[in-house]
Amino acid sequence: MTTSDRTHLAAPPLPPGRSSLVVTGFMGTGKTEAGRRAARLLGRPFVDLDAVIERRTGRSIAEVFQQEGEDAFRSLERTAVADAARLSGAVIATGGGAPLDRTSFARLAEDAVVAVLTCEEPELLRRLRHDRDRPLLTHDPPGRITLLAERADAFAAAGGSLDTTALDPEQAATALVERFRSTTSAATEVRIAAGSSTVVVGPGTVAELGFELRRAVPEATAAAVVMDEAVEDTAGASVEEALRRAGMPVLARAVVPAGEGAKRVETTAGLWNTFLACGLDPTGVVVAVGGGTLTDVAGFAAATYLRGVALANVPTTLLAMVDASLGGKTGIDHGGRKNVVGAFHDPVLTVADTTLLGPLPIRLIREGLAEVVKAAVIASPLLFELLEGDARRVLADPALLAWVVEQAVRIKAAYVSADPRDRHLRHSLNLGHTFAHAIEAATAYATAHGEAVAIGLVAAARLGAAVGVTDPGMAARLEALLVRLGLPVTVPDGVDPAALLEAMTADKKRRSGRAMFVIPAPGGVDLVEDPSPDEVLRALRPEAAT
Ligand SMILES: NC(=O)c1ccc[n+]([C@@H]2O[C@H](COP(=O)([O-])OP(=O)(O)OC[C@H]3O[C@@H](n4cnc5c(N)ncnc54)[C@H](O)[C@@H]3O)[C@@H](O)[C@H]2O)c1
Known part of the structure; x- marks a missing residue:
């Protein structure tokens, strides 16, 4: 397959949902702990962007700084902040340097309530004295935090402050919740x-x-x-x-x-x-x-x-x-x-x-979640990561499921607004579906649509990796998540590969002779036209590949 067979479709901006609460501030002000507790009090998901970067890199923040330098870290942080700006109704703790990039932070702050945690210097020194994992503090003279003054303007511009000097984490969380509730509507809708x-x-x-x-x-x-x-x-x-x-x-x-x-x-x-x-x-x-x-x-x-x-x-x-x-x-x-x-x-x-x-019935919840996972893959990396972290709770916790529905609706709404008549960008929503339609047809519809989509998503990620576009680890991550959601990820036993190809050929004939596959790509999806039957079968049944 050549690169000319592919078209990139970038994920569109998402419409606003409920406001998020963004907690930022200097290191040691207690953002993570207060943010986590505030999220619990509000019944909202919590996202710690430093933890996101650590998970994505497989290293601690200190290691990323040491091995790649501050610029590389800031670039990872910018991506995490941009991904967080695509969520609604969450509680998000940022790293202490995030407000320095005012453009990217402004996007996160746009529909959010921002609280900048502060703390007087002597108390901050006390809190940080045993912490050896703060690369930016290592050159300070004893008893001073020089960065505090350097960052003061950026923090002042980021949002209203909350002094935590005399507060323990629970008190800080309560103050955050009060501030959030006084600025946003309490409505769950x-x-x-x-x-x-x-x-x-x-x-x-x-x-x-x-x-x-x-x-x-x-x-x-x-x-x-x-x-x-x-x-x-x-x-x-x-x-x-x-x-x-x-x-x-x-x-x-x-x-x-x-x-x-x-x-x-x-x-x-x-x-x-x-x-x-x-x-x-x-x-x-x-x-x-x-x-x-x-x-x-x-x-x-x-x-x-x-x-x-x-x-x-x-x-x-x-x-x-x-x-x-x-x-x-x-x-x-x-x-x-x-x-x-x-x-x-x-x-x-x-x-x-x-x-x-x-x-x-739970089976139908699982089926719907296959479409939610698809939406996350095409348009919201952090929603995908949240699902990975909380798969079982999504099935058991109606409040979390309602939050997930809000995110998925915003994603579908964005594509519908950008391409009301399904001419181009909305094709992104067919991720996994060319495979799914073939599986449904080849099993005489014994495989339910959502289950077929789950199998199709994994196959699409494999096809994407085979053509060098999709992250090679994506198929395995999808498999793990979908299995945790109780969805199948392999073509049912006994389905003849020839029947799958035949179903795809019939589908192709109906679409002016073109077989279009959607594969996950950085920042959205790629459309791949007419991959070879071998590539398609390998994506569907890697174990049967010769
Ligand atoms: N128009 C579109 O853009 C679009 C997109 C995707 C799918 N679809 C279509 O959607 C259909 C599948 O939809 P579906 O998965 O919702 O299936 P469905 O509407 O057939 O519902 C599945 C089953 O659940 C039952 N049911 C519905 N609500 C229930 C509830 N609250 N409690 C208990 N049982 C309930 C129904 O009676 C049915 O037996 C397909 O026909 C598909 O083509 C359309």
């Missing part, structure tokens, strides 16, 4: 812009659906609710109640059978009939409540009825929250092919209430 539509994410947000809808479509007069039968008594009932509370008449409720089989023309026609019978007119809104199957078919009915009426999505699966309910793709299966008939129809509003995931 977050509004994210996705192209022309708004996504409201957070626990309990479905209760606000009616008011949100009134805000998004002030001219709306009534709604028709379409729901998956599995959520009729739960999310469906909550949606109807929320509409009633906002004084929005519900003209009809249509209950659609669960499962992919509902994505067909007969279901769509049934919905058109319901809309006609209840008198839904162009001022009406279709509210779709369910997983990706439901939002696809209800969205398609809304896109085509009266040449398009407004659509609001209330996703009830993780996959639908982070993927299917955002981005305007609606459609049905037809003639034995998935999603072959459809239309772009952007929802005016998506309400992703993470408490609705409560009754979802």
